[in-house]
Amino acid sequence: MGKRIDEAVQKLLVMWETGDMPEVIKHTTLARQKGERPCDSWSLANQILMLLGLTEDARGFRQWEQVGRKVKKGAKAIYISGPCKHTREVVDEDTGEKVKRTFISGFKDIPVFRIEDTEGKPVEVTKPDYSPQQLPPLMDVAEAWDIPVKYTAGDGRAYGSYLSTPDRSFEQIVLRTHDASTFFHELSHAAHNRIRPLKGGQDPFQEIVAETCAAVLCLMYGYEGHVANARKYVAHYAKVKPEEATKGVMRALSDIEKVLDLILSTTAQPQERTA
Template sequence: MSVKLEEGRVRQAVQSLLAMFRDGELPEKAARTFINARAGYGKPSDKWSLGNKLLMLINGTEDARGYQQWREAGRQVKKGAKAIYILAPMTRKVTQKVVDEETGEEKQEEKIIVTGFRGVPVFRYEDTEGEPLPQVDYSPPELPPLYEVARRFGVEVKYLPFIGQAAGAYRPGQKQVILYSHDVDVFFHELAHAVHNTIRPLKGGQHRDQEIVAETVACVLCELYGAKGYLWHGWEYIKHYAGQEPKAALKAIMAVLNEVEEVLERIFAAAGMDTDKVA
């Protein structure tokens, strides 16, 4: 397919997308899916609070354990490795008087209460050595379109069980895309972040314009590859950052449209303009 024809198809998809957003005529939404941990591959961190899981991810690992837990797993913490600290609740048992709703009588009831938190040292998998851990592949049976593009940009793509936060993440410092869902639009969104980062370094966190660029690119790619049911989610996502009024959201998209088109151009250039599989 020629470059000129490809540019025309991309622009047609962009205009079609904007028209659907403007008129509110979006296809029926698909149900969101998330990856569940498989039996037999559990980690201690699976039972941690969301805050502690996020702390682990911020420190660049998907598996952190206490010193003894690593020994039980057949691994040893490397000499000189520094611990990261998670918060564990301190509890105590108290006896309280309660009133039976049926009889009105008072009775004693034991209850566990949290009295505070303490720091618990844990070590990253990357700071240990020893026996290999059981591995499980959470990749989808069929990889999404443009999967090879991420590799051509030097970005590693990993599928992991959902831990109660976003459906995906891009880590610029580690050149990683982490996906907690097999939904193709999630991959497209994070791929857009990775390619956008080659145009200009992205700001940390979820920056408004960056999120609108990534989600608009994802919606266009869904249209081009015939991935149905995701535009509703994309429109709601964009409105979350741009404002719930359709005019405000459309204005926000138009403000970043040049970057959207540049990201798309780089994606298809990296794909070698091989668009034979595009719907």
């Protein structure tokens, strides 16, 4: 396994150094579908707060009453963030007339309750289905590690997220695209977290490891069109020019090889294309 990984990594680095790469494939995001739960229209940040609360449906006190359920006595709320809006008259620059405009002056905490902390009528809702017709390679690795993979609507900011508590009692991969490269990136974070505990947020070293691993896996499984995007991503976190992206990889090479070895030794799927 080590030799195959080394060959794939070296092939990637040569491509990045020479600039001899396949045509770039642009990332795609999943368009939001209409859902019946209030949380279907929440921001990504609020949906993540809900998921970290170990539920897939959370609503306000009155919202639960509207569907025939009530919050159990003693239940503790989880808090999402909502805008503080106010309306005032302003002069329209084009017409010179006074018009009413709504402005956001800040944000406030909004308490919501998990469906698990309510009782009453069964709630039957249609959840938007964002799953791809064909799952990407290496999905069996996430399954082997008991990591649920959730597809949801894009938010214009991030294509994916790997969520985990420090003790890994809760883990989840959230994807807002069907691009296999994004799944490879988040799966690499999960593998890295098994080698050493990850720091919170977008740590540059961790991002370089995850994206380089994702690029190598793209080569192995036939998604070469994402390799150029990966070079730009790594260069950004390494704070170098794109053509110097390999400089950012060298100090992370040991962890990159360990992450790839862990993933490829876990999967039962053969590579579609070898390096």
